[in-house]
Amino acid sequence: MAVATALDTGQAQFVFRPETTRLMAKGTWNAFLGIMVVVFIWWFVAEAMMFLRGVPFPTPPETMSAFWQAIMGADVHGESIFAHANASLQRWGQGYLIALVLGLALGLAFGTMPRLHDVGMISVYVFQMIPGLAWIPIAMLIFGLGETATVFIIVMTAIPPLVINTAGGIREVPAVYTRVARMSGKDDSALFMKVLLPAASLSIINGMRIGLANGWRVLIAAEMVVGVALGLGFSIYQSRYSLDFTASFVSIMAICIIGLTIEKLLFVSMENRVRNRLGLDRED
Amino acid sequence: MLASLRNVSKVFTDPRNGRGLVALNGIDLDVKEGEFLCLIGSSGCGKSTTLNLLAGFESPTRGDVLFKGKKVIGPSPERGVVFQEPSLYPWMSVLQNVMFSVQEKNGRESLAMEYLKMVGLDGFANSRPSDLSGGMKQRVAIARALAMGPDLLLMDEPFGSLDEQTRRKLDNDVLRLWKEGSKTVVFVTHNIDEALMLGTRVVLMSASPGRIEREWVLDADWPRDLSSPSMMSLREEIIGMLQACACANGAAPVQLLTIGD
Ligand SMILES: Nc1ncnc2c1ncn2[C@@H]1O[C@H](COP(=O)(O)OP(=O)(O)O)[C@@H](O)[C@H]1O
Ligand SMILES: [Mg+2]
Numbered sequence: 001m002a003v004a005t006a007l008d009t010g011q012a013q014f015v016f017r018p019e020t021t022r023l024m025a026k027g028t029w030n031a032f033l034g035i036m037v038v039v040f041i042w043w044f045v046a047e048a049m050m051f052l053r054g055v056p057f058p059t060p061p062e063t064m065s066a067f068w069q070a071i072m073g074a075d076v077h078g079e080s081i082f083a084h085a086n087a088s089l090q091r092w093g094q095g096y097l098i099a100l101v102l103g104l105a106l107g108l109a110f111g112t113m114p115r116l117h118d119v120g121m122i123s124v125y126v127f128q129m130i131p132g133l134a135w136i137p138i139a140m141l142i143f144g145l146g147e148t149a150t151v152f153i154i155v156m157t158a159i160p161p162l163v164i165n166t167a168g169g170i171r172e173v174p175a176v177y178t179r180v181a182r183m184s185g186k187d188d189s190a191l192f193m194k195v196l197l198p199a200a201s202l203s204i205i206n207g208m209r210i211g212l213a214n215g216w217r218v219l220i221a222a223e224m225v226v227g228v229a230l231g232l233g234f235s236i237y238q239s240r241y242s243l244d245f246t247a248s249f250v251s252i253m254a255i256c257i258i259g260l261t262i263e264k265l266l267f268v269s270m271e272n273r274v275r276n277r278l279g280l281d282r283e284d
Numbered sequence: 285m286l287a288s289l290r291n292v293s294k295v296f297t298d299p300r301n302g303r304g305l306v307a308l309n310g311i312d313l314d315v316k317e318g319e320f321l322c323l324i325g326s327s328g329c330g331k332s333t334t335l336n337l338l339a340g341f342e343s344p345t346r347g348d349v350l351f352k353g354k355k356v357i358g359p360s361p362e363r364g365v366v367f368q369e370p371s372l373y374p375w376m377s378v379l380q381n382v383m384f385s386v387q388e389k390n391g392r393e394s395l396a397m398e399y400l401k402m403v404g405l406d407g408f409a410n411s412r413p414s415d416l417s418g419g420m421k422q423r424v425a426i427a428r429a430l431a432m433g434p435d436l437l438l439m440d441e442p443f444g445s446l447d448e449q450t451r452r453k454l455d456n457d458v459l460r461l462w463k464e465g466s467k468t469v470v471f472v473t474h475n476i477d478e479a480l481m482l483g484t485r486v487v488l489m490s491a492s493p494g495r496i497e498r499e500w501v502l503d504a505d506w507p508r509d510l511s512s513p514s515m516m517s518l519r520e521e522i523i524g525m526l527q528a529c530a531c532a533n534g535a536a537p538v539q540l541l542t543i544g545d
Contacts, residue, residue: 174369176371179339179359179365180365180373182341182358182359183339183340183341183360183361183364183365183385183432184432185361185387277375278374279413279414
């Protein structure tokens with residue numbers, strides 16, 4: 001509409017109506033379609049499995065209503081969904097915090113010291129290759145069964161992307177940025193704080209985001225070794241014994257929702273703010 | 285002598301394929317106080333390397349780089365550089381970029397503002413570099429280099445990526461700043477007309493390995509008329525030499541006919 005008007009009246013510039021802009025900018029419609037595709041695939045598989053194998057595969061409506069009941073306080077494998085989610089969030093929060101401190105420190109050190117990078121990166125790549133489940137025996141051997149083992153697994157899977165992206169971001173800072181600081185008489189700490197850190201910040205945030213997602217996803221594996229009967233991951237496993245598959249689907253849904261919310265709300269807005277601050281959104 | 289290269293050679297080694305490249309071999313070059321020295325030559329002949337050595341970003345494999353009689357051991361605010369590639373920090377405003385290089389402890393903002401005024405961009409102090417055109421960015425880069433209070437201004441094809449008209453305008457700005465500030469400038473370009481328009485001396489380099497081929501002293505006053513007979517013949521001479529060097533190095537001469545624009 002606005003386009004046609006602009007062309008017909010010969011304007012050089014125009015703005016869309018706010019509603020249109022919002023729709024275009026947020027891609028609300030596409031997101032809705034995307035969710036519909038997920039639900040459709042799920043439903044199709046559920047019906048197919050019930051027909052072909054005669055198993056009680058939870059369908060989307062069943063799961064939704066169970067999810068709603070769980071929100072209203074119904075038990076999911078012995079505890080409320082909030083208690084499970086709370087336990088998981090705490091483990092993950094602890095693990096991620098430790099990973100953040102260690103990963104950023106290592107990443108910054110590797111990024112600024114090439115020799116350390118070449119030697120140390122090998123172990124980071126090796127750690128990164130170890131799948132979440134494979135950490136279970138290692139965690140058990142070091143910490144035995146319990147919370148510490150769970151947190152350890154989260155830490156180990158969240159650290160590699162933090163180190164890789166932080167170190168990579170700093171190493172990829174254009175040489176000319178460093179040269180400008182050097183010829184302006186800046187010392188190491190000014191170079192680091194005023195140039196390297198801002199220039200690498202997007203990459204660092206990216207590492208934080210991947211680390212966060214890694215840690216959240218590995219919760220399921222990590223809660224296999226947890227001693228207490230609490231946690232979203234634990235609740236998913238529990239269906240192997242309870243055969244209450246709907247309950248584990250509710251837990252899977254809770255994991256997806258919490259993970260997506262944290263990633264989209266927290267990180268997307270953080271990244272946009274940093275992009276803006278850095279003047280990188282209009283980079284040429 | 286403000287700065288000099290004494291029998292300087294620079295070799296770059298590539299540990300991945302075990303090759304060495306002699307970028308400069310036995311260069312002698314003196315930069316005199318107050319001169320406007322233009323370095324020309326086809327690409328890859330070591331112009332940037334020479335400038336980086338003077339700046340202190342690179343150290344010579346052999347020979348000495350001297351500045352005010354002392355060996356250059358690293359970059360310093362005494363030698364300001366304007367780079368060809370975008371070098372402003374995108375996360376700082378135009379003013380902050382200039383302030384970053386002001387050496388004085390007090391009154392940095394007003395000093396930075398003065399340098400912005402010199403390049404006619406005080407009205408854009410609070411803009412982001414990404415909001416400026418290519419030519420404006422390079423003017424800010426010049427203001428920043430001047431803000432360091434350098435005795436030597438090193439410029440590496442600063443306007444190489446700009447359109448002809450903008451380049452001419454900025455050339456005149458540089459000329460004016462050079463005259464007003466009685467600075468010493470080393471200006472790298474591959475554009476012969478630009479060198480003839482600006483330089484008090486033009487030094488021609490040639491490649492493989494990089495060396496100094498010849499130099500010309502220009503004493504014509506500004507603004508210069510490049511269509512005057514003496515300038516025309518000088519231009520022909522330089523183009524001739526450029527082609528001769530390039531052919532000796534196996535490059536096609538046609539390629540180089542475009543160098544003078
Ligand atoms: N850091 C570097 N590592 C390896 N080779 C380099 C490096 N810098 C320049 N060279 C090589 O040295 C030669 C001279 O380069 P340069 O001084 O940039 O030439 P120009 O500025 O005249 O185009 C080129 O062959 C280039 O590939
Ligand atoms: Mg160059």
